Ligand code: HEC
């Protein structure tokens with residue numbers, strides 16, 4: 437029995453060898469074409485470990501979607517399709533200067549600003565002033581620490597865990613990879629764009645924005661008939677908000693994100709410079 441098995445195995449091996457020989461024994465052209473992939477494959481396999489090894493030696497990249505995080509920073513419940521939050525957010529009671537209440541007090545931007553600079557930036561005075569700090573200092577932090585802050589593990593009153601883990605990872609990705617200090621691009625006194633190329637902005641606007649907002653930016657009115665707000669209005673009155681909305685998009689609408697389109701900060705600055713020439717009222 438054992439002997440027969442060994443013999444039949446030997447036969448199978450012989451048969452396999454015969455097949456291999458038959459396959460390789462064709463004309464020489466075949467042999468060289470099968471050899472070619474083998475030599476090109478070799479560098480690929482040696483290159484692979486090098487590319488996979490690199491990330492393990494560096495800090496782990498954030499896992500979330502930074503563009504989604506930017507939209508959440510603007511108005512998370514609209515992005516997540518949740519009910520508008522009611523009552524004041526817990527930290528709100530630590531300030532008395534910003535007289536808003538309820539839903540607005542839950543927006544990240546209401547405390548930290550469109551410029552991410554909190555009381556050190558545009559919300560350092562006026563009706564939005566709270567005295568709360570910005571988040572620009574958090575850009576160099578480990579995403580895990582930013583997640584801990586957003587989910588209330590550092591300060592129990594700063595607990596946004598209702599957004600869920602995925603959304604908080606998106607916010608951490610936004611904060612650690614896409615925060616920008618807009619101050620070099622905006623004159624803080626006049627709010628005018630600094631150094632933008634209006635002609636370049638005009639063609640970017642015509643190709644990307646005019647389809648929805650109209651050639652002069654008045655096709656969509658974000659205000660009302662008596663007090664209209666157009667692209668030109670936001671560009672003139674709140675260039676920091678303009679930067680944020682154009683880079684990330686408008687929550688709950690199909691407005692595209694300039695980051696997702698591959699635009700640079702200078703592209704957005706060019707569109708801002710052009711939009712400041714459009715009708716504001
Ligand atoms: C009601 C005001 C308020 C809202 C809304 C708010 N924060 Fe904060 N945030 C604070 C305050 C105040 C601090 C300072 C630390 C503390 O007291 O918790 C802070 C700190 C932070 C920090 C740490 C900054 C640093 O330098 O390390 C991050 C990151 C942050 N917030 C992100 C967010 C995000 C994301 C949201 C929206 C989901 C948000 N915050 C909503 C008030 C707010």
Ligand code: HEC
Nearest residue numbers: 644645648656657658667670678681682686689690691692
């Ligand atoms: C697919 C359509 C679409 C495109 C393309 C589009 N937007 Fe929008 N945008 C919208 C909608 C819808 C709104 C919200 C309107 C509202 O709230 O009534 C909006 C809002 C805005 C706002 C103001 C948001 C606010 O509430 O203050 C600005 C500023 C803006 N868009 C600028 C731009 C610029 C600049 C471009 C081109 C880079 C652009 N948009 C491309 C649809 C679009």
